[in-house]
Amino acid sequence: MNIVVINGTEIKGCTYQIKETFLSVLRDGNEIVEYYFPKDMPHFCTGCKTCFFKDEKLCPHAEYTMPVWNAMLKADLLVFAAPVYALRTPGQMKALLDHFCCHWMVHRPDKAMFTKRAVILTNSIGASNREAQKDIATSLQWLGISDVRCLGFGLMEGVNWKELSDKRKNKIKRKVTNLAKKYVLFKHGHMGLKVRVLFNICRMIHKVLLKKEETPSADNQHWINNGWI
Numbered sequence: 001m002n003i004v005v006i007n008g009t010e011i012k013g014c015t016y017q018i019k020e021t022f023l024s025v026l027r028d029g030n031e032i033v034e035y036y037f038p039k040d041m042p043h044f045c046t047g048c049k050t051c052f053f054k055d056e057k058l059c060p061h062a063e064y065t066m067p068v069w070n071a072m073l074k075a076d077l078l079v080f081a082a083p084v085y086a087l088r089t090p091g092q093m094k095a096l097l098d099h100f101c102c103h104w105m106v107h108r109p110d111k112a113m114f115t116k117r118a119v120i121l122t123n124s125i126g127a128s129n130r131e132a133q134k135d136i137a138t139s140l141q142w143l144g145i146s147d148v149r150c151l152g153f154g155l156m157e158g159v160n161w162k163e164l165s166d167k168r169k170n171k172i173k174r175k176v177t178n179l180a181k182k183y184v185l186f187k188h189g190h191m192g193l194k195v196r197v198l199f200n201i202c203r204m205i206h207k208v209l210l211k212k213e214e215t216p217s218a219d220n221q222h223w224i225n226n227g228w229i
């Protein structure tokens with residue numbers, strides 16, 4: 001199994017420990033590629049829209065975004081590990097995901113995404129992790145991934161791993177390990193009802209738009225090439 005890990009922090013702290021615990025169950029026999037942000041994609045989307053109207057390979061940040069995107073395409077399992085910042089996902093995670101909007105189902109989805117599985121691992125000092133997880137999960141859903149599991153922790157005792165009691169660290173590790181065990185056996189993800197409905201709505205929109213175009217847009221050409229419209 002190919003696993004790609006998107007780390008939303010470069011700090012080797014609590015997020016790192018949680019992610020390492022998850023991977024420790026899966027290291028044997030699997031190929032793991034990891035990216036750390038913002039180091040591996042230190043730019044915000046400029047809003048030039050070249051990806052939408054022409055090609056994502058022409059993005060001014062393509063040297064950073066394309067390796068990550070290609071690795072994601074090759075992966076069977078995507079792991080997103082991030083702390084909660086200001087109740088949301090860190091800006092660097094959002095900046096990366098913004099660059100992949102051109103692959104949302106409203107634009108040019110890649111069919112490889114429909115069979116992937118994803119895990120979102122988060123932690124906060126005490127606040128709800130839900131909205132931060134949703135920031136990532138929403139992007140994954142629109143990229144066409146149905147099989148997404150989230151696991152979040154309120155650390156409560158501190159923001160440094162070393163400050164946490166053994167009891168808490170063990171509880172976190174136990175939960176993360178149990179989740180990771182669900183991925184030991186390789187399985188493809190399947191297109192769920194929500195993604196299927198969104199995909200079909202997008203298909204209708206593209207059909208309508210195509211009728212109004214003299215030459216198909218980059219988006220519609222992609223839908224034609226895939227035999228979807």
Ligand SMILES: Cc1cc2nc3c(=O)[nH]c(=O)nc-3n(C[C@H](O)[C@H](O)[C@H](O)COP(=O)(O)O)c2cc1C
Pocket residue numbers: 009011012013014015016083084085086087088123124125126127128155159160161
């Ligand atoms: C800039 C910043 C903002 C944060 N915002 C929140 C927050 O809104 N709510 C919360 O409970 N924890 C917050 N935290 C704590 C983190 O979610 C996380 O638990 C902590 O950074 C430990 O993870 P790490 O060692 O991987 O950095 C914040 C941390 C940082 C650095």
